[in-house]
Amino acid sequence: MKRILPFLLALPLISMAQTDDAANIKKISNEILRNGKAYELLYQLTKQVGGRLAGSPQFAKAVQWGKATMEKNGADKVFLQECMVPHWVRGGQDKAVIIEVDKTKTSRVLDVLALGNSLGSGTVTAQVLAVADFDELEKRKDEVKGKIVYYNNAFDPTNVKTFVSYGQAGIYRRSGPSRAAKYGAVGVMIRSLTESTANDPHTGGMAYMDSFPKIPAIAVGPRDADEVWALSKKSTFTMSMTTNGHFLPDTIGHNVIAELTGTEFPNEYITVGGHLDSWDVNEGAHDDGAGVVQTIEVMRTLYAIGYKPKRTIRFVLFANEENGLRGGAKYAEAAKANNEKHIFGLESDAGGFTPRGFSVSVNKEQMAKLQSWLPLLFPYGTTEFTNDGGGADVGPLMRLGTPVGELLPDPQRYFDVHHARSDVFENVNRRELLLGAVNMAALVYLLDKYGL
Amino acid sequence: MKRILPFLLALPLISMAQTDDAANIKKISNEILRNGKAYELLYQLTKQVGGRLAGSPQFAKAVQWGKATMEKNGADKVFLQECMVPHWVRGGQDKAVIIEVDKTKTSRVLDVLALGNSLGSGTVTAQVLAVADFDELEKRKDEVKGKIVYYNNAFDPTNVKTFVSYGQAGIYRRSGPSRAAKYGAVGVMIRSLTESTANDPHTGGMAYMDSFPKIPAIAVGPRDADEVWALSKKSTFTMSMTTNGHFLPDTIGHNVIAELTGTEFPNEYITVGGHLDSWDVNEGAHDDGAGVVQTIEVMRTLYAIGYKPKRTIRFVLFANEENGLRGGAKYAEAAKANNEKHIFGLESDAGGFTPRGFSVSVNKEQMAKLQSWLPLLFPYGTTEFTNDGGGADVGPLMRLGTPVGELLPDPQRYFDVHHARSDVFENVNRRELLLGAVNMAALVYLLDKYGL
Helix, strand or coil: CCCECCCCCCCCECCHHHHHHHHHHHHHHHHHHHHCCHHHHHHHHHHHHCCCCCCCHHHHHHHHHHHHHHHHCCCCEEEEEEEEEEEEECCCCCEEEEEEECCECCCEEECEEECECCCCCEEEEEEEEEECCHHHHHHCHHHCCCCEEEECCCCCCCCCCHHHHHHHHHHHHHHHHHHHHCCCCCEEEEECCCCCCCCCCECCECCCCCCCCCCCEEEECHHHHHHHHHHHHHCCEEEEEEECCEEEEEEEEEEEEEEECCCCEEEEEEEEEEECCCCCCCCCHHHHHHHHHHHHHHHHHHHHCCCCCCEEEEEEEECCCCCCCHHHHHHHHHHHHCCCEEEEEEECCCCCCCEEEEEEECCHHHHHHHHHCHHHHHHHCCCEEECCCCCCCCHHHHCCCCCEEEEEECCCCHHHHCCECCCCHHHCCHHHHHHHHHHHHHHHHHHHHHCC | CCCECCCCCCCCECCHHHHHHHHHHHHHHHHHHHHCCHHHHHHHHHHHHCCCCCCCHHHHHHHHHHHHHHHHCCCCEEEEEEEEEEEEECCCCCEEEEEEECCECCCEEECEEECECCCCCEEEEEEEEEECCHHHHHHCHHHCCCCEEEECCCCCCCCCCHHHHHHHHHHHHHHHHHHHHCCCCCEEEEECCCCCCCCCCECCECCCCCCCCCCCEEEECHHHHHHHHHHHHHCCEEEEEEECCEEEEEEEEEEEEEEECCCCEEEEEEEEEEECCCCCCCCCHHHHHHHHHHHHHHHHHHHHCCCCCCEEEEEEEECCCCCCCHHHHHHHHHHHHCCCEEEEEEECCCCCCCEEEEEEECCHHHHHHHHHCHHHHHHHCCCEEECCCCCCCCHHHHCCCCCEEEEEECCCCHHHHCCECCCCHHHCCHHHHHHHHHHHHHHHHHHHHHCC
16 A cells, blocks of 8 residues: 655754744744743633624623733734624524434433534434435435434544544535435434544534435433444334524624734734634533633744744634634634735644644645755644645635645644533643744744745 | 754655555554454553563563463464563552641641552651752752652653653653762652643653662652642751552563564565553553554554565564663563664654654765655644654664654653553543554555665
């Protein structure tokens, strides 16, 4: 099997030209590892603000917190960028109970969460059709009518890069409900998108296709999923699922934007950001409290060491990544309207774990330039640049032609907590979080100094 | 600042000769990530055996567990290698109370653990002399007599490789007691060797110098350490410390050794191992349950995929790393006595975290060969071979001239749990643990196929 590999061969010393850069990056790293505030800021955001889905009162509180925090940490200016955001609410306690097993009146409560954006319909009771995947659904489409479809599709554990597994399995969350509704299903349950050994269910965004009924949709914890699947092999059974999700009218939300003004090219922008919103069921610590506080940490650090950027560096807390991407879209829309020149958009939205590299969307010459910086970044954890695209919030900027990228933290634990109740402050490690900021700040320094 | 860097430059494809190896390593990885037992075995070792300091009944139980588990997982043969081990016992509850602050009768209980191998002397009450480091101790040596010396020396947070900080700070645990006893101290307390945000104290081995009194020695939790240090800047205070550590007579211990017999060169040995003992205060999950179950996982996997090694591969669970290294010494002693030809000694004893590389002790030609394998290992996490030496248990083998190495997992969280009560099963992530075994197995495969 041939594999494309990113690098390699011994290069004993960094070049003379890079010596100053190495010293400056070491200064950045020392400042963050000695005096970093990201962990304490994350405590504030997770414990004092909490879960903060777009449209919620907590999100509005997060905006005020973000603005005040940016102002205190070195910004030349801070402003709010208004955008309309969706306002989905869970509306109550999600429930699922297996109420009848093979005519014996046994019952079993499952740990579930309604999928984000799904519409509740109170309690639905129906026989369960458990399928391994869409292939089995298609084969058994004549059996679907009037039933609750359960998709057992799991992560492929053999992908070292777990985001590949997420990409593959994610389609069940996004499209599973409508694909079952097409054949007359009255509800859908998916196996949570995780390889966690815990039973927490994992929510996340879904979208209905307009041509089919908008049936309720839930995710079940992976241990319960194992039991449901085993049960389906032994007997038929009925399930009662209760959901209450619905949309309130769109509300006003805000991107929070801070700037360090460029000294040479103030009209050239480098964007660094994470998203301020989170799901409602957790503290959004890794997703994306980590990206938020790392963004602020990069700004604080450049200010603290007295760095004067050539270009204007924008630090953006995006308004609505989880269920709409309205913040990222608004930011790019304004950039276009104002005819801004954007050099790079960098995002952190893959968790506060030890950094291993950056995923980017750049051309060949730009990639060569990034690769030439690897010797400078390697001592801090960055071992590769992969051309696998940037993050969601800088996507709209990318579509305007801006090179973008995303921090690639170690991905093994991310899907243990992603969109689950367990995404809390206690599951973030201080040093891992700070090291992410170190690598982001080092890359921003190089982008500012050399352009791309 | 000049830095020596390990590699770099684009190499788009692995060589044709490596294509088969890439396929075989992928097969190894898939087997481990799909069917790996390491996590379940770790559950058994941590929860059913528990803490297992050399000489303890739990250690004897661990030996029986190790033997039975190796026999069930593909070994051609399993045998026990007897060695005498020390038998230190904590002897009771370690305590430290600040009993008098500046003549006001306030008291404060500190969270402490006696250092391993230290000798208890019941309760000692004395004024505390708090010093930043050995330099301050030397400057203030005339004040030491009759006091309890507290060393506030902390980890240097700026080292990305936390083992460097451990190496620097570790001297306070190992030698701090005797260096204070030299000037008449009656007890020693050190700041725990950790950067953890929690307050758990961290024990670990120390050694007395014979020329000075063997005074009691404890480690204090880092949050309590902060308070003690702050207090010392404000006032004088007295502390009462209670310890009961002592040695029972040496007892018989065992290395547990399994073999996959070589088909071409059965008299050439590759050793893979971790240590079976742990401290008494925790489950020894990362230290070194992880290394133990990864060692067994490598064996299980090579057997499961039907791999027939050319050379004999030895899987060794060492008897006594923490407070004596008698198991590692015995293994090398037997290798020498039997005139065995050892190709490589590989150890895992730095935690069950996502692998990042290997630290080795090899010559230049051997390093070049290892580097040539980087493209094969990179997709699984190995990004570097550093010539920083192997682990403790393969040290005696190294001193016989054998090249050795140690898995380098991501080191950011290791010292949060190392030798603390929090080194429990719940703090090990299944995928991170398995990926360590993947990289070890891949390296063993290459060492077996090509030698070094």
